[in-house]
Amino acid sequence: MLEYKTVEFAADDFFIEKKSKFIGYVKPVKTQDEAVNFINEIKSKHWDATHNVYAYVLRENNIQRYSDDVEPSGTAGVPVLAVILKAGVTDVCVIATRYFGGTLLGAGGLVRAYSHTSKIALDAGHIITMAECALLETSVEYSFYDRINNLLSDIGANIINTDFADAVKLTFSLKSDSVCQLSKKLTDLSGGRYTVIQTGTIFDKIN
16 A cells, blocks of 8 residues: 655744754645745745755655755755655655854754754654545434444544535545445444445545
């Protein structure tokens, strides 16, 4: 099963190192345009920062890019990128903003500081595993809603949409190798009254 790791949402965190403030920003991105737009957004927000270092990694064409933003070569963008690669995440952009506090950190200190900035950003964004999942639907009566909801939660499905009309229609994703198990459990639980229909595939978070 094809899988990859990324971050679940945009987030940020910061720390102080010898009076320099380092702020780590992270965002899931799919394309270079999305990454560049995010970088420009943070640069605009922190126009007065001493440095806005960045790195991003994309599944699209296996792209990897970084910038030291005038920090000494190899002490900023490279460590940020290295942390991303070590974590095994992709489709992600990390920006490390620095406000200089007046004390030089030296090459080793900069590498450690930017590495840590990248790590706390990734942690804040919550690393998840994405996989190719089956996209499924089922419709049940209102009286069965709690039971199907609990079943989907127990088996690790991600509910995408719930439509409350004449019946309750649920759209959800599930790891492909769990679909048969779900079908059997639903048949047993409902006495064969309800089934699931696969409408396609989707990359989604797996639990």
